[in-house]
Amino acid sequence: MLRAYVIVFLLFLYAPILLLPVFAFNSGTVIAFPLDGFTLHWFAELAVTKALHEAVVNSLIIAAVTAVISTALGVAAARAGVRYRFPGKAAALGLIMVPLVLPEIIVAVSLLVVVVQIMGWDLSMGTIIAAHVLICTPFATAILNASFQNLDPSLEEAAVDLGESRSSTFRLITLPLIMPGIIAALLISFTISLDEFIIAFFLSGSEPTLPVYIWSMLRFPRLIPVVMALGTILVVLSVLLLTLAEISRRRGLRRAGVKDKGGFL
Amino acid sequence: MIDQIETGARVNQEAKRGWVLVSVPLFYTILLMAAPLTAIFVFSFWSQDFLTLDTTMTLKNYREAFSEPLYAELLSRSIGIAGAVTLVTVVLAFPVAYFVSFHVAPERKSLWLFLITIPFWTSYLLRIFLWKVILGFNGVLNTSLQGIGFIEEPLTFILYNANAVVITLAHAFAPFAILPIFVALEKIDRSLLEAARDLGENAVMTFVRVTLPLAMPGVVAATLIVFIPTVGDYVTPRLVGGPNGLMIANMIQTQFLRLNNAPMGAALAVIAMTTVTVMALLLLAATRKWMRGGGR
Amino acid sequence: MSLISIENVHKHYGDYHALRDINLEVGQGEFFSLLGPSGCGKTTLLRTIAGFEDVSSGQVRIGGASMIGVPANQRPTNMVFQSYAIFPHMSVAENVGFGLRKSSLSGAEKATAVGEALEMVGLNGFGARAAHALSGGQRQRVALARALILKPKVLLLDEPLSALDKKMREQMQSELRRLQRQVGITFILVTHDQEEALIMSDRIAVMFDGKIAQLDPPPQLYTRPANRQVAEFIGVMTFLPGNRRADTLEVAGLGHVTLSPDQIIGAEGDVRVGLRPESMTILFDDMAAEPSNRVAQGTVEDLAYYGDMTMYEVRLAGAPRPVTVSMRNLPGRPVLARGDAARVVWDPAALMAFGPVD
Incomplete structure (x- = not known):
């Protein structure tokens, strides 16, 4: 009974993703x-949509820079949290994790106010990166x-004991x-x-990100099969990246000789 | 003992290193979150007349927010929808978390969690859009149900209203609810359950008297982690909510981007945030009291 | 001159005193143990010698040189950690050779040194193994080889055997002893296991609450404990209430005893009289009491049978609680049962009187 329920629930979870390719290949x-017939036309159309390519490039740049900065911040926060004791630690680390539960619309409008109304700056890819780093840092942390908790502190002491410096x-x-x-x-x-x-919708200037571009496409029924094709590619890419992240995480556990206790969160 | 340790000599050095490390991400969070939130708060006491921003402190926005019935309706609808989403999501998620924790072999658990989280990481916009496709008048659900002769006329109560928003958001936040409950269930010492059985409880009573109370921290975490962001959701109501499914975030967006009345939008954001925070704190206080008083 | 000298060392975290007025000297080539219950400060003291903790006041010298302000990576000490701290991403050889990274040896010389170190701990041919594929005993040996390869003046061992099972622990105890004699390096061992400390050490410092309660070779520690806390911690000792005036002791169940000075610890008045199980004997039919010994009548209240010996709880007539008596189970000798009468022979020269303020 329980198993049957869980399978139905998984179907519910996967229903939208499974439908993507169905419509992406439908003529x-x-x-x-009912479906019409099989076509690759929508994928071909993706290849010649120049605005899309620009949005993809923008998104990739933003995502790459965001990943590097938030991971670096995450290393600092996690290291401080696991390794050191200091007054105010719980409050400091708690504050860093707050963006995890803050509605994105609040992050978006508050930054919009600061950037546009108070500082008078132009919106750019930089403003999106700044906001994305804010919401990604808690995940990275x-x-x-x-990772740091699985690291036996005496390993570092042993290295120092054997003559190595702190760095x-x-x-x-x-x-x-x-x-x-x-x-x-990073992934x-x-x-x-x-x-x-x-956030990207509120903070992007003249350079839309991929989701912002998709949003604009959704308003035109003619373009929706193309969006489905694009979505299919994105899903495959995300699953690939996540699988890599999961493999990497498991390898880390094995290397540290720790039993697997579950997923990312 | 910890307090005492924190004043020692070497420990001072350790504390310094800890602070240096944490200060970078902390400074970033303060600069990009705490400061902007403060700005929003200040902003909400200003006013805007078309293009000119008046920086005199005034309660005008708040007066308008509380006197104009549309705002109150949007806010109460947002909370109602978020509450329904939270209830549906947590109730649907619990059996899944229970299944993975109690009925899946330990070495396969992370694979199951991975399976559950994958849909969550794939395009947010497209997932919502596809629910529109699934639930629409000529959508997947209606055509399939008609195809098998289950219904004559397409169902219309499932799209462009609050129901659609609840279904779509329950889908979007499922992993957020499953994971904390799973973690809480994993922490339960299995011998406690055997002890309960040994002491004569049947399976159902063991679940009610032991498993459920011990899983409560996870359920509370799941509730908060679903409820808070849901109140502020903006895309789902726009795509599947129809005119009667719009939420407070849509109004905030409108004030900022369409009506160019940032102070009014800020006031609405402050009101929404305060409401959510108060509700979250009330929930936490209630569970803490319940945990201490009754239950176990 | 002693190799390590610790002078008036204090270590406190705020109001919490981890170490109080520690003074000790450890000689070259000595096997020295720090023994005590958890939280007594023994590990903190070891870590101040290693350089992982600073002292609040006092002086730590190794080979005459002050170690105050010298970081751990510049001290002539190496450590075997409780968790062994084997680097999981390196092979056995890389672990053992880790400390040689900055040395001036050539690659071939380093490889030779690693090979010798592995041979010393009985891990010939294990160099290419992955660290995570080792058993507990093997990890322990790798940790030893890794620490000894740098030829430290002092090897510090933090509860190195606590993670091993009983058989393995006993085997490693004798191996550590052998290894220490072979390399001639000073070993300082931290342990909470009094038996382990007695077996392995030349001298033992027993610590309670951040203070050294007694510092002696094992036999003195066992036979002449400095106070009741030490006596209770080392081996088994049962206590009977008594009253002492000068050298005259009156013990419930034993009667009058005249004490020699070294049996007296603390003030006179109401005292606790300590008896070791082996200092008493149950008199069977085939045995005769030594003339200097005395005999008391009692009843067996409980017993624990160990195979080679039996521990009896015997209530002596007039005593408020039983005493523990150990008897070897010689062939033909019966094992008494609960409720049996027992004649207990005891040696007045073997008991100790602990005064009220010890």
Whole structure:
């Protein structure tokens, strides 16, 4: 009974994703059943849509920069949280995690107010990156927390005891052992940024990101089969990235000799 | 003991290192979150007349927010929808978390969690859009049900209203609800359940008296983590909500981007945030009291 | 001159005193143990020698040189960690050779040194193994080889055997002893296991609450404990209430005893009289009491049978609680049952009187 329920629930979870390719390869222009026939036309159309390519490039740049910065911030926060005791630690780390539960619309409008109304700056890819780093850092911190917690502190002491300095210990011992966590954090941040819409919608200037571009396409029924084709590609890419992140995380656990206790969050 | 340790000599050095490390991400969060939130708060006391921003402090926006019935309706609808989404999501998620924690072999658990989280990481916009496709007048659900002769006329109560918003958001936040409940269930010492059985409870009573109370922290976490962002959701109402499914975030967006009345939008954002925070704190206080008093 | 000298060392975290007025000297080539219950400060003391903790006041010298302000990576000490701290991303050889990274040895010389170190701990041919594929005992040996390859003046061992099972622990105890004699390096061992400390050490410092309660070779520690806390911690000792005036002791169940000075610890008045199980004997038919010994009548209240010996709880007539008596189970000798009468022979020279203020 329970198993049957869980299977139905998984179907519910996967229903939208499974429908994407169905319509992406359907030659009918209306997104509804019954299906017409098989076509690759919508994918071909993607290849010649120049505005889309620009949006993809914008999104990739934003996602890559966001991933690097938020992972670096995550390393600092997780390291401080796991390794050191200091007054105000719980409050400081709690504050860093707050964007995780803050509605994105609030992040978006508050930054919009500051950037446009108060500072008088133009919106740009930079403003999106700044906001994306804010919401990705808690995810990176959570992943890296697990990595640092799995790291026996006496490993670092042993390296110092054997003559290494603080910095060479970090390079020779700490970094290799948390590397799987770093890779997982990079990939997760990258994926979140690539897919984020609300903040990008509020903060993008003349350079739309991919989700913002998709949003604009959704208003034109003619373009929707193309969006389906694009979505199919994105889903495949995301699953690929996530699988890599998961493999990396598991390798890290195995290397640290720790039993697997579950997923990212 | 910890307080005492924090004043020692070497520990001061350790504290310094910790602060240096944490200060970078902390500074970033303050600069990009705490400061803008403060700005929004200040902004909500200003006013705007077309293009000129008046920086005199006034309660005008709040007076308008509380006197104009549309705002109150949007806010209460947002909370109602978010509440329904939270209830549906947590109730639907619990059996799944329970299944993975209690009925899946330990070495396969992370694979299951991975399966559950994948849909969550794939395009947010497209997932919502596809629910529109599924639930629409000529949508997947209606054509299939008609195809098998289950219904004569297409169902219309499932799109462009609050129901559609609830279904779509319950889908979007499912992993957020499953994971914390799963974590709480995993922490339950299995011998406690055997002990309950050993002491004569049947399976159902063991679940009610042992498993459920111990899973409560996870349920509370799931509730908060679904409820808070849901109140502020903006895309789902726009795509599947129809005119009667719009929420407060849509109005905030309108004030900022369409009506160019940022102070009014800021006031609405402050009101929405305060409401959500108060509700979250009330929930936490209630569960804390319940946990201490009754239950176990 | 002693190799390590610790002078008036204090270590406190705010109001919490982890170490109080520690003074000790450890000689070259000595096997020295820090023994005590958890939280007594023994690990903190070890870590101040290693350089992982600073002292609040006092002086730590190794080979005459002050170690105050010298970081761990510049001290002539190496450590075997409780968790062994084997680097999981490196092979056995890389682990053992880790400390040689900055040395001036050539690659071939390093490889030779690693090979010798592995041979010393009985891990010939294990160099290419992955660290995570090792058993507990093997990890322990890798940790030893890794620490000894740098030829430290002092090897520090933090509860190195606590993660091993009983058989493995006993085997490693004798191996550590052998290894220490072979390399001639000073070992300082931290342990909470009094038996382990007695077996392995030349001298033992027993610590309670951040202070050294007694510092002696094992036999003195066992036979002449400095106070009741030490006596209770080392081996088994049962206590009977008594009253002492000068050298005259009156013990419930045992009667009058005249004490020699070294049996007296603390003030006179109401005292606790300590008896070791092996200092008493149950008199069977085939045995005769030594003339200097005395005999008391009692009843067996409980017993624990160990195979080679039996521990009896015997209530002596007039005593408020039973005493523990150990008897070897010689062939033909019966094992008494609960409720049996027992004649207990005891040696007045073996008991100790602990005064009220110890």
